[in-house]
Amino acid sequence: MTNAEIQAIFFVECEEALCAAETALDRCRAGEGDDETVNAIFRAVHSIKGGAGAFGFHALQAYAHGFETLLSDVRDGAVALDPPLIALSLRALDLLGDHVAAARQGTAAPDDEALLVQMAAAQAGADADVDLDAMLGAIAAELVVAGPPEDAGWIVTMRPRDGALANGGEPLLLLRELLGLGGGAARIDTAAMPPLADLDPGAAWLGWTVTLPGAVTRGAIEEIFDFVGADCALSIRRADEGAAHPAAAPPAAAAGCTADARDPARPTGPEGPDGLAGGPSIRIDLAKLDRLIDTVGELVIAQAMMAQRLAGEGLGDAAELSLLEGLTRDIQDSAMAIRAQPIGSIFRRVPRILRELEASTGKKVRLTTSGEATELDKTVIERLGDPLTHLIRNAVDHGIEPPEERIAAGKPGEGTLHLSAEHRSGRVVIRIADDGRGIDRQRVRDKAIERRLIAADAQLSDEEIDHLIFAPGFSTAPSLSTISGRGVGMDVVRQNVKELGGRIAIESQPGRGASFTLALPLTLAIADGMIVNVGDQTLVVPLAHVVESLRPAPGDVQHLGVGRMMLNVRGRFIPILPLGSVLGARGAVGDPTAAVLVVVDTESAGRAALLVDAIRDQRQFVIKSLDTHYRAIDGVAGATILGNGRVALIVDVDALVASTVSTAGALREAA
Amino acid sequence: MSVTARPSTLLALPARCDRAAADVLLPRLRAAVAAGDVAIDGGDVVQFGQAMLQLLLSARAAAAATGHRLTIAPSPSMRGIVAMAGAAALLGTGDAA
Numbered sequence: 085m086t087n088a089e090i091q092a093i094f095f096v097e098c099e100e101a102l103c104a105a106e107t108a109l110d111r112c113r114a115g116e117g118d119d120e121t122v123n124a125i126f127r128a129v130h131s132i133k134g135g136a137g138a139f140g141f142h143a144l145q146a147y148a149h150g151f152e153t154l155l156s157d158v159r160d161g162a163v164a165l166d167p168p169l170i171a172l173s174l175r176a177l178d179l180l181g182d183h184v185a186a187a188r189q190g191t192a193a194p195d196d197e198a199l200l201v202q203m204a205a206a207q208a209g210a211d212a213d214v215d216l217d218a219m220l221g222a223i224a225a226e227l228v229v230a231g232p233p234e235d236a237g238w239i240v241t242m243r244p245r246d247g248a249l250a251n252g253g254e255p256l257l258l259l260r261e262l263l264g265l266g267g268g269a270a271r272i273d274t275a276a277m278p279p280l281a282d283l284d285p286g287a288a289w290l291g292w293t294v295t296l297p298g299a300v301t302r303g304a305i306e307e308i309f310d311f312v313g314a315d316c317a318l319s320i321r322r323a324d325e326g327a328a329h330p331a332a333a334p335p336a337a338a339a340g341c342t343a344d345a346r347d348p349a350r351p352t353g354p355e356g357p358d359g360l361a362g363g364p365s366i367r368i369d370l371a372k373l374d375r376l377i378d379t380v381g382e383l384v385i386a387q388a389m390m391a392q393r394l395a396g397e398g399l400g401d402a403a404e405l406s407l408l409e410g411l412t413r414d415i416q417d418s419a420m421a422i423r424a425q426p427i428g429s430i431f432r433r434v435p436r437i438l439r440e441l442e443a444s445t446g447k448k449v450r451l452t453t454s455g456e457a458t459e460l461d462k463t464v465i466e467r468l469g470d471p472l473t474h475l476i477r478n479a480v481d482h483g484i485e486p487p488e489e490r491i492a493a494g495k496p497g498e499g500t501l502h503l504s505a506e507h508r509s510g511r512v513v514i515r516i517a518d519d520g521r522g523i524d525r526q527r528v529r530d531k532a533i534e535r536r537l538i539a540a541d542a543q544l545s546d547e548e549i550d551h552l553i554f555a556p557g558f559s560t561a562p563s564l565s566t567i568s569g570r571g572v573g574m575d576v577v578r579q580n581v582k583e584l585g586g587r588i589a590i591e592s593q594p595g596r597g598a599s600f601t602l603a604l605p606l607t608l609a610i611a612d613g614m615i616v617n618v619g620d621q622t623l624v625v626p627l628a629h630v631v632e633s634l635r636p637a638p639g640d641v642q643h644l645g646v647g648r649m650m651l652n653v654r655g656r657f658i659p660i661l662p663l664g665s666v667l668g669a670r671g672a673v674g675d676p677t678a679a680v681l682v683v684v685d686t687e688s689a690g691r692a693a694l695l696v697d698a699i700r701d702q703r704q705f706v707i708k709s710l711d712t713h714y715r716a717i718d719g720v721a722g723a724t725i726l727g728n729g730r731v732a733l734i735v736d737v738d739a740l741v742a743s744t745v746s747t748a749g750a751l752r753e754a755a
Numbered sequence: 756m757s758v759t760a761r762p763s764t765l766l767a768l769p770a771r772c773d774r775a776a777a778d779v780l781l782p783r784l785r786a787a788v789a790a791g792d793v794a795i796d797g798g799d800v801v802q803f804g805q806a807m808l809q810l811l812l813s814a815r816a817a818a819a820a821t822g823h824r825l826t827i828a829p830s831p832s833m834r835g836i837v838a839m840a841g842a843a844a845l846l847g848t849g850d851a852a
Contacts, residue, residue: 254773270839272845277809277812277813280817281817283781285810286777290812
């Protein structure tokens with residue numbers, strides 16, 4: 085066996101040791117740790133240190149030694165493994181992973197000085213409480229005195245956009261993390277700043293350029309901006325390349341990347357990118373993958389057309405047809421599976437967000453997760469970051485109480501945030517639940533009346549009051565907060581989820597906590613729908629919105645003024661929307677008793693009944709963007725091609741109902 | 756020759772200098788800069804964000820443009836964050852200790 089082969093085995097063992105240590109630390113964080121758990125962490129770090137010494141990876145060996153010394157004290161009971169130390173150990177473990185990666189690639193070791201100082205301080209019992217904000221000054225000082233790194237490898241330019249501040253974000257935290265990668269002094273760009281007379285401090289006027297060492301991976305830089313989305317223009321270029329125009333931060337920047345957006349130089353261990361065991365893999369250009377998905381969509385349409393034509397010829401029951409149908413579905417599933425990624429890739433970024441929130445709010449939060457292996461479409465994953473981050477921020481900022489308040493209420497001082505994901509009925513259901521104070525319904529109601537969202541005498545159910553927090557501009561925060569911003573976030577969250585074709589629901593129990601449930605499609609390309617006829621048009625109503633369909637008896641429909649009708653559904657009145665007149669279809673049935681009513685549920689305007697001539701079918705449909713092929717149309721979410729070759733418009737149920745029935749009106753009528 | 760001292764306004768920054776604090780400070784700072792020299796006491800600052808940073812940068816530029824002085828006495832935390840953001844020279848807060 086060659087030395088290189090032995091080294092390769094060492095690095096595989098390093099990955100296993102890192103994984104084992106992380107699992108053990110997670111158990112400690114969950115309060116399930118014991119002496120053996122601490123021993124497991126110690127053994128893992130010790131074995132990495134030993135191997136590093138044997139192969140001459142001195143930086144790795146020295147750092148592992150520092151970490152091991154702290155763990156030795158923990159094992160001996162000299163230092164208590166309390167939550168701050170667990171948090172510190174997790175960060176130390178992350179850096180150990182970076183050290184291992186640097187040794188494997190033969191690149192410069194990461195800057196470990198700050199963490200080694202903190203670990204030494206924890207050992208000495210001095211300031212073991214890791215308060216990031218309190219430390220900011222000292223860390224900043226270290227960073228600023230450092231000049232540009234000797235091996236300048238990356239030039240990173242970040243320019244926060246207005247949204248970075250509007251959503252309660254703090255761009256300076258991003259800058260701090262960026263400098264934490266070993267960058268030299270940040271160069272500030274104030275060129276865009278207006279005179280004081282015109283200044284809006286809530287808009288973002290500054291930009292920064294930071295030079296980072298070549299040992300840093302692109303992935304490590306991008307990871308800092310993972311949850312920033314379009315709120316920050318970001319340019320990452322090699323120091324030896326020409327200037328590049330800033331692009332939106334990832335995941336938006338990932339649109340033109342390869343399917344695996346990680347740094348090509350980053351080693352791939354025995355585990356896949358998401359920590360799951362997998363076989364050999366290849367990189368596929370994302371554009372090629374999208375073409376494949378498009379072609380599969382065309383295949384689905386062609387198959388449906390052929391089935392319809394053969395049925396017309398009396399050959400609808402041909403065995404070959406069902407075989408082709410099965411194969412088409414298999415190809416479709418396989419193509420979708422290529423784009424599918426485990427949601428764990430998002431969940432794993434949450435501890436870092438929580439650590440920052442804990443530091444800025446003084447609250448303590450324990451994170452539990454389940455269903456990390458649940459897979460959904462890459463695009464959905466990428467676009468899920470923003471709403472998920474906001475819900476987590478919201479849960480910590482507004483839901484979970486400060487420790488003293490929790491203890492006074494008979495709860496543990498540490499709050500719990502549970503993230504879960506599962507496949508249910510062809511959709512992915514993601515739940516963010518906290519055990520905080522729940523939604524203060526009286527306060528929400530008062531605020532809604534004050535904002536004229538509801539009438540002062542409106543009789544609302546608890547569920548309806550809870551959903552008011554999604555109303556645009558609604559805020560219950562007694563004071564402005566850097567965490568959740570101005571309360572503008574929840575309607576944005578709902579909008580984000582809606583744009584993903586998903587739904588969001590709230591459950592809240594006063595004093596016991598709240599949970600937000602996101603139901604998302606597995607893919608954005610193909611969905612289930614109800615094909616309906618409305619006059620001379622064939623339309624598709626996405627099945628995700630459909631509650632039931634019914635033919636009303638004459639007494640079930642009540643007329644209110646000119647052209648306004650309400651449907652009595654088991655004692656509850658909901659507005660009727662004649663799709664024909666709303667969308668301008670000619671020859672549509674106008675009498676509800678002679679038509680079919682499809683009861684739909686919407687996020688913003690509650691339930692409504694869509695009046696259609698008839699229901700033709702229920703099937704999967706391939707979503708084609710109207711924006712791309714024509715232009716955006718109000719009330720229309722896109723188009724699809726039916727089996728007979730005709731184009732059918734997909735109804736944007738949320739927008740249509742919301743624009744026709746105002747929230748206040750709907751709530752008042754519902755009362 | 757007599758020298759007339761320009762009125763100097765002292766403004767204190769809160770511990771948490773976030774966007775909300777910047778919104779509150781903005782009108783007072785505009786008035787103070789227009790009136791004369793301004794001294795800003797940042798001794799209590801623990802948290803310091805971009806909104807406040809750009810407000811102070813803009814105010815200092817405005818003061819300079821009108822021949823007034825705007826001085827800042829930062830807390831160690833504030834000095835560190837301003838230095839980290841590469842704005843120490845622009846704000847005259849000095850390098851982080």
